[in-house]
Amino acid sequence: MATYTAQVERDDLRLFFNACLSATAQAERDATWYEQRLALDFLHEYMRVNYRALYAKMVNLPINDFNRQQILYGLLRYPASQTHENPLIFQGLLRLPVHRVYKLFARLAQDRVNNRRTRQIIRAYVAHRNNLHFDLIKYRRLLRQILRHVHYPLSAEAYTFLFHKAWRQKVYTEPLFETFRQAHFSEKAIYQLPYTIAEGLAQRKGIPRERFLKHIRAQLTAQEAWRLQNTLGQSEALHAERMGLMDIVLYGLAQDEAGQQQAEEHLQRYLSQAKPPALHQRLAPGQQVIAVLDNSFSASGSRERKHRPLATALALHLYLSHWSRELGFAYKAFWIHPPAVGFESHPFRLKATGPTGLAAPFIEALQHEPQGIIVVSDGVENHPAGGVAWVLRQVKPSPWLVHLNPVWNPMDYQPRTLSPAMVTLGVRDVETLPLLLHLAPFFQGKMPLAELLSTLEDVL
C-alpha cells in the first residue's frame, strides 16, 4: 500500500511539475486558452488541497511565472494556518515581475480576500518595492484597487493623486505626480512618462504614432526597445543579461530575410557572450548526444504562441551545437524534414511544413549508437502514428532517452507522450536543459522526491 501511495504521489507531482514547466493559459494549436485555463485551474486546486506543503514549496522552484502566480494566488486565496508558508510566499513574490504581482493582488482584492496575512504580505511587498510613487503612475489602476483594499497608509498628496475626484486640479510637489498631471494637458510632459503610460495618453490626445515613437525613445526599457526595434527602424543593442536564447530565436523566426540577418548577428553576439552553463554529467566531454528535432507543420504553433515549438527545437539545436564545440561533447541533429542547404549559416530560414514522421529519424539516431537521444516534438505523430512507441517496443536501446515537449495538452493534463519507455518533460526555455536532464530520473521513478529536493539546490 505504501509503495502504491508513493507511486500515486510521484505521478501527481510529476504531472504538476510538468504543467508548471510548460503550461500557460495561452492557446496552443490543439487547444484554446480556455481549455488550458480550465485544466490548469483544476490541477492547481487538486495539488493545493492534497499536497499543500509541497505545493507551497513549488513557488521557489524554476517554474514559469504564470504558474508561480497561480500558486501564490491559491495559497493566499485559500489560507491555512501554516505560518511557515509566509516566507515562501514572499520569496515567490520577489521572483515574479512587478506587473504580475500587482495583478495578483488586484485579483485578491476583487475576490474580497482580506485576511490579516494577505494584508500584511501586500503591505510588506509594497514597502519592499520602495518605489511607490513610480508604481502609482505605472500601475495606477491596479494600485487604486489594492491600496484601498488593504488600507495602506498613504501621504496626503498620494492619497489625493490616487483617490480624489478633482486630482487634476491640484499642483503636486512630487515631480512624478506633477508630470503625470501635466501630461493630461501638454504633449511635452507625455514624453517624460514611462512608455506604457505615455502610449495610452498619446492615443487619447491623437498624437501620430511616428511622432510619439520618435520622442519617447529615451523612456523605453531594454525589453520595450527590443520589441519596437523594427517599428523604430533601427537595430537595438542586445542586452544579453536580459534576453535568453529563446527570445532571439523567436525573434529570428518572425523576421523577413533582412531581419533574419540582423537576428543572426544577435545570435552570434549572444553565444559569444554567454557564460558556459554547468552542464549535466550526461553532456560531459567525450559523450555523444543526438537530437531528433520536429519541424513538421504543427511546430508552427498557434496564433498566440507563433513558432514556439519550432523555436524550441531550433534553440536546442543551436544551444547543443554551440556548447558541444565549446565544451567538447559530440552532437548531431536529425530533423524530420532535413533543412535546406545553408541552414547552418542561416538558421532562421527554417520552415515548419509537412507531416510528423519521428520514427525514421529516431531509428537513424539509434543506428549511430550515441550515449543519449533528446527528442523535441509536440508529440503529434502521424507518419506513421505511434512510430516511436513501436520502435521502443521492438528494441531495448542502450542510450538514455528524453522527450522534450513544448506544448502542454490539457486533455490529459500533461504534454503528449511518445512512448511509455521515454520520459516526457515539458519545456519552455531550452537553457534549462541541465535542470531538465536532472529531473528526468525523478520523472522516471528512479529518484526519490527527497533526493530531488536536496539536490535541486546544487543544479540551480
Place this chain on the structure above:
Amino acid sequence: MNTMPACLAELLTRSEIVTAPDQVWQSIRLVPLVTTKVYDDLYLAKSAAPEGRVRAAVDKHKVYSAYVPHGLVLRASTVASRTQLGPPEQRWEATSWEQKYRLVHKGKQALHFLPQHLAISSFLAQYFEAPPIYWKDFYNRRSLKEGVGLRTANSLPGTYFDGLETALRHFEIYPRQVGMLLFMNDQLVNAVIYPHPRDYRALHALLLHDYYGQELWWSTLHHPQMSPLLPDDLVQGATLGDLKAHLHQHLQHITDFHGYMTRSLFREPVRWNKGMTYKDYRLHTFLGPMTYGQTGFAGEVIFSQERVAYLHAFWLSPQQVKEAWYCQHLEAHNWNPEATARALNMDFYTFVRKLADTHLRHMIQGPWIERAYKAHLTSIKRP
C-alpha cells in the same frame, strides 16, 4: 486518342498520385493525396462567382435556385497569374447561367465553374436522356420533353459536421500534396484533387464549405475516436535495419489500405457525361457505379492525356443511388417499364409502386401510380 479512362484510378496513375498516411481527428480521417510529378501549366483559384444563395431564371417559368459556397477559376499558369490575379474580373453574373452549361462558364482565358454543383445538378438530369417512346401513356408529357430532372438535392455544408473544422485546421499538409480524401466514420465522403501543391495549400480550407450529403450528419453526431493505423510488432531480436525496412513496408501497407478503402470511387468503372474542353484539358462529369442499397459518387474531373488536373466528388445517399439505379435499368430497356420490370424479376405494379416511391414519381402519369397502389392494397388484404 479520345477514349475515356475506364476508372478514376487510371487517371491517378497518369499523374503518379498516391495516398500518404492518414491523420485522424475524432471520427474524421483525412488521407492526403501526394504526387511525384508536379506540373506547373495550370493555376486554380477561387473565382468571383456568385456566392451564397443564388437564383437564376432558366426560362419564363423556371428558376434555378441554389446555395453556392464558392466558385473556382482555372487558368493557364503564367508568371503573372502565379504572383497576382491581375485586374479584378467582372463579377460572374447569374444571367450567364442560362447558357447550355450553366454551371461552367468559359471565358476567353479561363474556365470558371462551381465545384460539386456540376455533379449535383447534373446528377440525374444530364446522365440520362428523355424517354424516347411514349410507352402506353406511362410517362407524362413533361418528362418526355425535358428528360429525367432531379428537382431538388439536399446537402449540408461541412461546417455542420462536428470536428471537421478542427480536423482540417490540425491537418499537416504534405509538401507535394495535391488532394485529399475525407472519411467520416471510415466512410469515404469527399475527394478533391487540385492542379498544383500550391493550389492545394490555398484551397485546403474550402473543404469545410463543400457539400456533404444530409444523411451523413446523423452518422457524425456520435463521434467515436477512429484508430490510427499502427505498425505491427516484429519477432524478438529484430535489428534496427529490420525496423527501417518494416517501417517503409508499413507506410506502403497504409497506401494499399487506403487504396482498398477508396475502391468504390477509384477502382469501379464510371459513367462519363458529355464534357467540354479547355486548352488540352477536358472537363467531364461522372457517375460512379450505382448499386441498389449502397452509397455512390458523382463528380467532375479535368484531365488530359498526361495527367489529372482536378477532381471533386460528391457523396450520394442510398436514396439517390436507388433513383440512378432505376434510371440505368430503364435506359437499358429503352425506357420500357414492362420490359424493365420483367428483367428485374418484379411484378409490373410492384415495380411502378417502387418507382413512385422515389423522386422519379414525377415522370409517371398519375393513373398508373393509383393502379399500382390499389393492386398493392388488394394483395396485402388477401389472406
